[in-house]
Amino acid sequence: MIRTFVFCLTIFIILLSGCKKTTRSFPDDFGEKVYRHIVHLSAQIGERESGSDSEALAANYVRGQLIDIGIDTELEKFSFETFRLDSAILKIGDSKYEVKQIYFNPYDSIYSFQGNFITIDSIGRPDGQSITDRIVITHLENQYFFFAKENARLVLIVDPFNYKEIKRLENALCDVGIFGKMANYQSQNVAGHLIASVKTKKFIIIGAHHDTYPTSPGADDNASGVGALIELARYFKSMEDRLNTNIRFISFGSEEKGILGSRIYLNQHGPELEDCILMYNMDNIGGPSLMIEAKKGVNRNFHVIGGNEFPAITRNRPWEAIGSSWRILEPEIFEVFAITNKPEWIINVIDEVLQELEIEVRKTGNLGADQQTFTQAGIVATSIGTSGNVFHTPDDTHLQINKTSLQQVGQISTEIILKTMDQMKDRKMILQ
Ligand SMILES: [Zn+2]
Numbered sequence: 183m184i185r186t187f188v189f190c191l192t193i194f195i196i197l198l199s200g201c202k203k204t205t206r207s208f209p210d211d212f213g214e215k216v217y218r219h220i221v222h223l224s225a226q227i228g229e230r231e232s233g234s235d236s237e238a239l240a241a242n243y244v245r246g247q248l249i250d251i252g253i254d255t256e257l258e259k260f261s262f263e264t265f266r267l268d269s270a271i272l273k274i275g276d277s278k279y280e281v282k283q284i285y286f287n288p289y290d291s292i293y294s295f296q297g298n299f300i301t302i303d304s305i306g307r308p309d310g311q312s313i314t315d316r317i318v319i320t321h322l323e324n325q326y327f328f329f330a331k332e333n334a335r336l337v338l339i340v341d342p343f344n345y346k347e348i349k350r351l352e353n354a355l356c357d358v359g360i361f362g363k364m365a366n367y368q369s370q371n372v373a374g375h376l377i378a379s380v381k382t383k384k385f386i387i388i389g390a391h392h393d394t395y396p397t398s399p400g401a402d403d404n405a406s407g408v409g410a411l412i413e414l415a416r417y418f419k420s421m422e423d424r425l426n427t428n429i430r431f432i433s434f435g436s437e438e439k440g441i442l443g444s445r446i447y448l449n450q451h452g453p454e455l456e457d458c459i460l461m462y463n464m465d466n467i468g469g470p471s472l473m474i475e476a477k478k479g480v481n482r483n484f485h486v487i488g489g490n491e492f493p494a495i496t497r498n499r500p501w502e503a504i505g506s507s508w509r510i511l512e513p514e515i516f517e518v519f520a521i522t523n524k525p526e527w528i529i530n531v532i533d534e535v536l537q538e539l540e541i542e543v544r545k546t547g548n549l550g551a552d553q554q555t556f557t558q559a560g561i562v563a564t565s566i567g568t569s570g571n572v573f574h575t576p577d578d579t580h581l582q583i584n585k586t587s588l589q590q591v592g593q594i595s596t597e598i599i600l601k602t603m604d605q606m607k608d609r610k611m612i613l614q
Pocket residue numbers: 391403404437465466551
C-alpha cells in the first residue's frame with residue numbers, strides 16, 4: 183500500500199516537473215479578488231465622474247487598499263479649470279433649436295459662429311463634400327472621433343425630430359451662441375511606491391484610472407483595471423525582496439476628460455520619468471476578448487524624456503465637459519495620439535509571455551488612453567484591455583464582468599513586468 187502510494191507520488195512529481203511552467207505560483211483567487219474591488223467601486227460607490235465627491239471616494243479607497251498592503255501611498259490632488267457650458271442656442275431664420283451636445287474648442291475664446299452649415303445623418307462625407315472647417319449639424323451621437331478626425335469647425339448634435347426640420351433649411355444661414363464660463367474643479371491621482379530590494383532609481387509604472395464616464399457605474403471601465411492594480415500591488419509586495427526595479431502603482435483621476443490625470447502627473451513628475459523603463463496600463467479588462475497594445479514601431483526621435491507635446495492651450499485642461507455637454511475639436515491632439523514608441527524589446531517581452539501562457543490576446547496599435555501620455559513623452563508604454571463589453575453607459579455593471587479575463591490579465595501583466603525587470607540585468611537591451 184505504502185509502496186503503491188510512494189510510486190504514485192513519484193509519478194505525480196515527475197508529471198508536475200514535466201509541466202510547462204506557466205506562472206510563478208500566481209494566486210488562483212486573483213480574479214475573484216479583483217472582482218470584489220469592482221463590486222465595491224461600481225455598485226457601492228457607483229458613478230465616479232471627474233471632479234465629483236464619489237471620484238474622491240474611489241481614490242481614497244484605492245489609497246486605503248494600497249496602504250493596507252504595506253505600500254507607501256500618496257493622494258496627489260490637483261485642481262483644473264474648464265469651460266462650464268450653461269446653454270447653447272442654434273438659430274436658423276426665425277426658429278431656435280435646442281442643442282444636445284457640442285464639439286468645439288472652448289479654450290480659444292470663440293463662442294459665437296455664423297454662416298452656412300452642412301447636415302450629416304450617416305458617417306462619411308455627404309456627396310463627397312469635405313466637412314473640414316465647416317459647421318456641422320447632426321443627430322448622430324457617439325461619433326465624436328469621426329468628426330474630430332475630419333477637422334470639423336463646430337459640430338452641433340440635435341434631436342432627430344429637429345434634425346429633420348433643419349435638414350430642409352440647409353441653404354439658410356445659422357447663428358450659434360454658446361454661453362458659459364471657466365470654472366475650477368478638484369481631482370486626484372493616487373501614487374503608491376514599492377521599493378526594489380536593490381538600490382536603483384529605475385522604476386516601472388503600473389497604471390489604471392478610477393474615474394468613470396457620466397451616468398456609468400464603470401465596472402469594466404475602469405473598476406476592473408483599478409481592482410487589478412490593487413491586486414498586482416499585493417502580489418509584487420509579497421515578492422519585494424526579489425525586485426530589481428521600483429514599481430509605482432498609479433491610479434489616475436479624470437481619464438474620461440481626455441487623459442487629464444495622467445497629463446497632470448506628467449507635468450508634475452516630468453524630469454523623474456527619465457528613469458521610467460515601462461508604463462503599463464490596464465483599462466477595461468473585464469470583457470471576454472483580450473487585447474494588448476503591441477505594434478512594433480517608434481516614429482519619433484525623443485530628444486527629451488518626459489516632455490509634453492499636447493497643444494499648450496489644452497494642457498492641464500479637460501477635453502470634455504463635466505457632464506459631457508461639449509467635447510473638444512483640436513486637430514493637434516490627434517497628431518500627438520499618432521506618436522508610437524514600441525521598440526523591439528517590449529514586443530519580444532509581450533510575445534514571449536503570450537507564448538508561455540498560451541493565452542489568446544489580440545495585438546493592436548495605439549488604444550489611446552493614459553499610456554499615450556507616456557508614449558508621447560518618449561517612455562515605452564503599453565496597455566492591456568478587452569473588448570465585448572458595453573462601457574460609458576449605465577449598463578456597465580459588475581454583472582457583465584468576465585472573471586476569467588481578470589485572472590488572465592493578472593497573469594499576463596505579472597509576467598510582462600517581471601520579464602521587463604529581467605531585462606534590466608542587461609541595461610544595454612533596455613536602452614536599445
Ligand atoms: Zn477607461
